[in-house]
Amino acid sequence: MEHDDDRPPADAATALQLIRDQRAATVSRLEPDARLIYWPWGVAWLVGFGLFFLRYSPDGRVLVRLPDWLPLTALFALLVAAGAIQAVAGARAYGQVTGDSARRGRWYGWAWALGSVSVYAAVGRVSEHLPHDLAALLWSAAAVGLTGALHLAGGAIWLDRDLFRLGVWISVINVLGVIAGPGWHALVISVAGGAGILIAGTIARLRQRRRS
Amino acid sequence: MTDLDPVIHAQARLRVVAALSALGDGDRITFPRLQELLAMTAGNLSVHLRKLEDAGYVEISKTHRGRTPATLIRLSRRGRLAFEEYTEAIRTLLDPSQLGPTPSKEQS
Numbered sequence: 001m002e003h004d005d006d007r008p009p010a011d012a013a014t015a016l017q018l019i020r021d022q023r024a025a026t027v028s029r030l031e032p033d034a035r036l037i038y039w040p041w042g043v044a045w046l047v048g049f050g051l052f053f054l055r056y057s058p059d060g061r062v063l064v065r066l067p068d069w070l071p072l073t074a075l076f077a078l079l080v081a082a083g084a085i086q087a088v089a090g091a092r093a094y095g096q097v098t099g100d101s102a103r104r105g106r107w108y109g110w111a112w113a114l115g116s117v118s119v120y121a122a123v124g125r126v127s128e129h130l131p132h133d134l135a136a137l138l139w140s141a142a143a144v145g146l147t148g149a150l151h152l153a154g155g156a157i158w159l160d161r162d163l164f165r166l167g168v169w170i171s172v173i174n175v176l177g178v179i180a181g182p183g184w185h186a187l188v189i190s191v192a193g194g195a196g197i198l199i200a201g202t203i204a205r206l207r208q209r210r211r212s
Numbered sequence: 213m214t215d216l217d218p219v220i221h222a223q224a225r226l227r228v229v230a231a232l233s234a235l236g237d238g239d240r241i242t243f244p245r246l247q248e249l250l251a252m253t254a255g256n257l258s259v260h261l262r263k264l265e266d267a268g269y270v271e272i273s274k275t276h277r278g279r280t281p282a283t284l285i286r287l288s289r290r291g292r293l294a295f296e297e298y299t300e301a302i303r304t305l306l307d308p309s310q311l312g313p314t315p316s317k318e319q320s
Contacts (some may be wrong), residue, residue: 005224005256010306014227019299022230026249030234096245098284100238
């Protein structure tokens with residue numbers, strides 16, 4: 001190949017196949033595996049909010065006797081892990097590409113960081129004056145609401161229908177969970193939210209497979 | 213297959229151009245990453261990039277990422293156009309019935 005790669009492709013069909021293969025290979029190598037982007041968040045919500053529901057159940061009950069600190073610690077650790085996995089997968093895929101898409105990704109990352117800080121600053125200020133169950137509802141509803149909105153924005157930025165749909169789903173179940181009330185919100189987010197993210201990741205992966 | 217653009221109509225350069233065409237508009241890729249994607253040796257890739265640059269099909273820029281120097285590559289507007297015309301010509305060769313502008317443009 002070193003010697004004769006200056007030669008033209010054997011025929012038109014070979015040339016077209018070569019173009020298709022190279023483009024598909026490039027696209028699939030330059031984007032991270034969708035499972036690594038979605039699934040860790042799905043697991044974090046499923047397990048984290050699930051533990052929350054079991055320990056801080058509706059109407060002040062306790063379904064499973066877990067240490068007080070465990071649900072929030074587990075949720076936080078799982079969310080940090082999901083963020084780390086996403087960052088590594090993203091950096092490995094896009095790391096050597098600069099330009100408009102890198103800038104888009106960076107600014108989107110800033111939207112998450114700044115949005116979180118501004119929302120949590122307000123929630124933290126208010127929640128200290130609330131009973132525990134309402135404080136927990138406020139925290140998780142604000143976090144999930146922000147997540148839903150940013151997924152909608154992500155769908156708009158990359159014209160990604162699945163990401164946009166996931167944003168719609170997260171926003172709708174957040175409203176339903178808030179109406180259902182403290183305790184129930186965690187159950188709705190754990191089951192419907194966690195499963196929604198896992199399914200969205202599976203759909204995104206299948207799309208990637210079909211393209212390559 | 214005689215009047216096909218001779219710059220692109222060579223296996224290695226066709227692969228280089230096809231790979232670069234898959235990048236987003238306004239994106240550049242580093243030399244080592246492109247080399248890895250194409251599984252070419254550095255010397256071989258340099259030779260082909262030089263030819264593409266001479267034809268005005270790729271833009272090569274030197275920059276610094278942190279302290280390490282980096283070479284960034286992208287398809288020029290002219291290169292993208294030449295690649296589209298080449299792909300169109302190949303398609304017409306395969307199916308002469310669809311002469312003229314084809315509706316099935318490659319989606320990126």
